[in-house]
Amino acid sequence: MTVETFFANFGHLADAPNGVQKLRELILQLAVQGKLVPQDPEDEPASVLLERIEAEKKKLIAAKEIRTKKIVAINDSPFELPESWAWVPIGSICRDWGQKVPDQQFSYIDVSAIDNEKGVVAEPAVTEAVDAPSRARKLVQLGTVIYSTVRPYLLNIAVIDKEFEPEAIASTAFAIVHPLGGVSSQYIFWFLRSPVFVGYVESKMLGVAYPAINDSQFFSGLFPLPPLKEQKRIVAKVDQLMALCDELEARQQKQQQVRVRLNNAALDGLLTAREPDEFADHWQRICTNFDLLYDHPETITKLRAAILQLAVQGKLVPQDPNDEPASVLLERIRAEKERLVKEGVIKALKKPSSVSAEEMPFKVPTNWTWARLAELTEVITKGSSPKWQGVQYVDEGKGILFITSENVGSFGLRLDKRKYVESSFNEIEPRSILKKGDVLMNIVGASIGRTAVYDIDDVANINQAVCLIRFVGQGSLNFLRYFLTFFNTPTCISYMFDKQVDNPESVRGSFTPLVIASRNDFREPF
Structure with a gap:
């Protein structure tokens, strides 16, 4: 894409998925490649600027204001620069201001003080010397750029754009970049946020919980240095385009808010329609505006939920008066269950009460019926913790498959991360040994209500x-898929969240549906 094409299609690019963020990245990439603004042959080249910076550093070293730093140069430049530019290590065009132990009240700049969207220090904490954290050491001045080297992907980068009272001291989590020779602090800031430097940092950072790049690697990173006057033109253009991105983003957010409200109103009309003609009218409105309403994950998620809700309300497909009513099916299930009890296959449990009209969350067609889940099932139970039973996790092939909430997705199992426990677990907890065709539901935590069919032959618990x-x-299979549909509806998931308990040990006692003591509370239309 040429720069001309980029500017001509700026607004259209923003409308693509994640478009504004991609635009911001592209703006910075073009800026640091020397492609965002034209070069002026009258500009003093970067090579002359570098000579002045070297002279300035020699004076500072002689005055003992800074020390000589050994910087490991990187020879492989990421891309070709304009002739008047130069690749240099970041550390060669900047200085720091040293460190000190706070001896009086100071303004402490830690990572949490950074507004990483605006690139400024938002709220430094005024701190007494006696309360100073051990990391409060690095000095900064007006024009200093600070870069958090811990979890750098968060882009906690800022320019010190004002004098702080009391004196500002930054955390040792920051790399201090104070430009020499008049190099633009704002240009440095934009470069540190550019895709090329983000990629460099990602290739060098170490650690898992708190990945970081060390100062040596940071200051060795290559920096595309333009002439001073071009730096100012670049910063002005980037600021202008970023402001335009802000406007586009605000416009998109407003459009999305309107879209969500329209979608909510359309789906609410669909779900509450009482007559077929009314339902058809609401559905036609959705179809007419489908492309407008459903071009964002948020509204698509709500449409999926509405489809499931309509399905279990009997509104998704027409009823056939020749179909055998659900009441007959329920009687056959009851008869089969009585046979299993007589043969000793399952235990006899207290007969659940009928579902009262007050309990029914919505009206169902005349050939449907409401039933307690307990009426339809042989067993409803939950598993146990291997730790509680003194059982160890083992490698694949040395035990049985062990299904946790992580493996239960909506409508399907997630078996990319399998766990295994010793086979003795099945001897200790035989009631929860799985059979092919069992329905599994998460009953604790953020994934509560997520439901899938156990559809493999592996021995598991x-x-x-x-x-x-x-x-x-x-x-x-259709019977099970219908109940999967119901379990994943807003009605069922809302019920589950309303009845959930915090302590799995107390689940047997009362409040969570689908477990021994409280299974009779759960009801289903079919």
Whole structure:
């Protein structure tokens, strides 16, 4: 893409998925490549600027204001620069201001004080010397650029744009970049946020929990140095385009808010429609405006939820008066369950109460019926923790598959991360040994209500965060898929969140549905 094409299509590019963020990255990439503004042959070249910087450093060293730093030069430049530019290590065009132990009240700049969107220090904490953190050491001045070398992907970068009272002292988590020779602090700031430097840092940072780049690697990073006058033109252009990106982003956010409100109103009309004609009118409005309403993940998620809700309300497909009513199916299930009890296959449990009209969350078609989940199932139970049972995790092939809430997705198992426990777990917890066709539901934590069918043949068991639901005779695939649909509806998930408990040990006692003591509370339309 040429620069001319880029500017001509600026607004259209912003409308693409994640478009504004990509635009910001492209602006910075073009800027540091010397492609955002034209070069002026009258500008003093960067080579002359470098000579002045070297002379300035020699004076500072002679005056003992700075020390000589050994910088490991990197020879491989990421891309070709304009003739008047130069590749140099970042450390060669800047200085620091040394360190001190605070001896009086000071303005402490730590990572949390950075507004990383605006690139400024927002709220330094005025701190007494006796309360100074051990990391409060680095001095800064007006025009200093500070860069957090800990978790650098968060882009906690700022320009010190004002004098602080009391004196500002920064955390040792920052690299201090104070430009020499009049190099623009704002140009340095934009470069440190550019894709080329972000990529360099990602290739050098070490650590898992708190990845970081050390000062030596940071200051060895290559810096594309333009002539001073061009730096000013670049900064002005980047500031202008970033402001335009802000406007585009604000416009998109406003459009999205309107889109969400329209979508909510359209789906609410669909879900609350009482007559077929009313339902058809609301659905036609959605179809007419489908491209407008459903071009964002937020509204698509709500549409999925509405489809599931309509399905279990009997509004998604027409009813056939020739279909056998659900009440007959329920009687067959009850008869089969009684047979299993008589044969000793399952235990006899207290007969659940009928579902009252007050309990029904919505009206269902006349050939449907509401039923307690307990009426439809052979067993509802949950698993246990290997730790509680003194059982160890083992490698694949040395035990049984162990299903946790992480493995239970919406409508399907997630088996990319499998765990295994000693086979003795099945001897200790035989009630929760899985059979093909069992329905699994997460009953604890943020993923509560997520439901899938256990559809593989592996010998397996479950932990305490997963509920096993085994339907009478396991049912047909369509039967199970219908209940998966219901379990993933807003009605069911809302019920689950309303009844959840914090302590898995107390689940048996009362409040979480689908476990032994409280399974009769759960009801389903079918």
